[in-house]
Amino acid sequence: GxxxxxxxxxxxxxxxxxxxxxxxxxxxxxxxxxxxxxxAKAANRPDSDNPYPAGSQSSLDWLEGYTADEVEPSATGxxxxx
Numbered sequence: 001g002x003x004x005x006x007x008x009x010x011x012x013x014x015x016x017x018x019x020x021x022x023x024x025x026x027x028x029x030x031x032x033x034x035x036x037x038x039x040a041k042a043a044n045r046p047d048s049d050n051p052y053p054a055g056s057q058s059s060l061d062w063l064e065g066y067t068a069d070e071v072e073p074s075a076t077g078x079x080x081x082x
Contacts, residue, residue: 030061037065 028034033052040049040062047066052059 028061028064029057033058033061034065034068037062038068039065041066041069 037050040047047063050059050062050066052062
């Protein structure tokens with residue numbers, strides 16, 4: 001069946017049957033836009049480089065990708081040089 005991507009992991013539709021509406025809203029709709037966000041982060045570009053309208057699904061997908069590799073904030077802060 002169709003696969004949904006969530007947090008970079010394939011999630012079977014059955015696994016979403018008990019998901020809350022909030023959880024479903026966090027699902028990435030466009031994998032290509034998600035990857036654009038990840039690429040921007042990898043290139044150390046600011047999240048303000050997000051090319052999509054604020055609040056749009058594309059913008060959310062881009063930010064999901066941008067923040068996908070983030071872990072707990074480091075003690076030195078998010079703007080440490082690469």
